[in-house]
Amino acid sequence: MPMKYSIIIVTYNRQKELVQCLESIRKSPTSHSFEVVVVFNGDRTNIERFSRIYKDYSFHFIHKTTPAAARNFGVTKVRGEYLFFLDDDCTLPPDYFSHLNFDNGWDVLGGPDQTTKSASVFQKLTGEVLSSPLCMGPTYKRHTKTDRYSSDSSERELILCNLWMKTSLFHAEGFKFNTDLFRNEENFLLKELKEKGKILHYSPKIYVYHLRKENLEKLGAAVIKSGECRVLNFVTLPNRKELIYFLPLVSFLSFLWLVFHPQSFLIFVFAIYALTVALYNAVVWKSFSFKYIFMHYFILGAYAIGLSKGLWKFGPIFYNNFKENRSFINESSSK
Template sequence: MATPHLSLIIPVYNRPNEVEELLDSLTRQSETNFEVVIVEDGSKETCQHVAEAFKDRLDVSYCYIPNGGPGNARNYGAKQSKGDYLIVLDSDCILPPDYIKSVNKELEETGADAFGGPDKASDSFTDVQKAINYSMTSFFTTGGIRGGKKKMDKFYPRSFNMGIRKSTYEALKGFSAMRFGEDIDFSIRLFKNGYKVCLFPSAWVYHKRRTDWRKFFRQVYNSGIARINLYKKYPDSLKLVHLLPAVFTLGVFFFLVGSLFCTWSLLPLGLFSLLIFVDSSIQNKSLKIGFLSIIASFIQLIGYGCGFLDAAWNRLVLKKEEFSAFQKTFYK
């Protein structure tokens, strides 16, 4: 297979500093068969000056469109692209020097129509970011479905690190106009239409995510909403692993209520916290990050669980439509 030309599509909303870090990492790639398409999605704080500053080092183009959400921005960027494959990235990602090389190698070996890669925490991340990364990638909190070696469900590429053959993307007519979960919707359509979808373990990215607990809660809350929206479109997409955060959330509530009558009711929560603390402390070689990972894990599971339960009530019980059930906002 000849080395394909790659188009990196990056939607951005009010985050010029993140884009600067991402573009800087792209200047250090060991292979350079790629272009960069930045789509500014109605930002007030634009990154046009950042893109201009990198034009002597990267094949980068910049577009500004009215705010319509990341799925719409990716679709717009795809129309401007020239590559054989599209790689969709979040603006809060940083790429290691051999990312493009790894993608090319994996494509040569697999001939995949679409792919995704895992995410990791950089040594430069704050302790809170490392704790959030743990909670979003650990088998004990997500079941390994985001690219872990152990997993409770098959791997679905996600938009922080997703690649698609351009002809495949066009055949599926790009990302849908879903309120949340448009990337998983796209992955489900890939599988349902028989395309070859692969996990590229070596094509990983550093993913910064949110830097405070409130924003992180909102992010995972929206992910819980997305799961019910996806269930409405694809009933067979709901798996046991997706129910666990809601069960955990209800369990925390009942254990806390039970502790008013018997303190032993807190034992399961204590054992779970100890498990997270030990596992994260070993992985991150830091007791502090181990402790912060307990907080991040509870926020991740309860946030997702609350969003899931909220959406289940609004969409399944009250029968509300997707866009009328929740406040219209695209970015967290």
């Protein structure tokens, strides 16, 4: 029987999380034939142990590289008709595979991630804020379960920890993850696929549980990296629509202005935002928490810092390209 799909997991030094991920796959029944391909990115210590425990799965080693390069490497090892990219700190609900439909004509299919049921108070708070449009803007749908199936999706809804693609996109058409990106590499690929006319679907029924960062330090570091990579994405494949992702930087600069000019009208702007967040918290989560408001400001501030770092590092590249082309649209370069 031909292999229906291949699950690709890239991991680095997260043994406990990987075990939970693999066990959740075992406990999720499916009628289709599939394989699991695990890529150890820079750490071969536990390959033999995992190979003994999970004899039906394949384990491969690659010298430390970007997650994008590790995923491209994993794609070369698969036999399935479809690819399922799953993060090593994610687990599947038992009925996950029962909600898949391979006959809808999609090239890419994805769903949201949800906070794990065993999450700490801080992790649950993080999950609530990630699902807030007042914090995440148009990408809040990546972390929100809704009833709306979309047959015209985009990177605003799709997330790499829970992403399906036709294998032929890689093997036959030559698409791949951009190895220059060290985070959020799916954003660039999804935009390119969309530009090439590929069909992207979003299904809220195929969700995964995603382990949230356990403290402010780790959360801030991850958000800063996301902001930095957003700039690199924009520099590599500019688009006017992407300018919306730079709004947190405007807010951050406004806050700095307010610090030195406390009489500014901006204090009313920030106060109105805080009240709006509090109202959203009361309506959606039926609660009120200063921590919820603080986390909105914290994530937006960290993202703005990442944007600033990205502009400092990659801004000159964009400026030179813009001078030459006088255009916000560059020819794709990841194929």
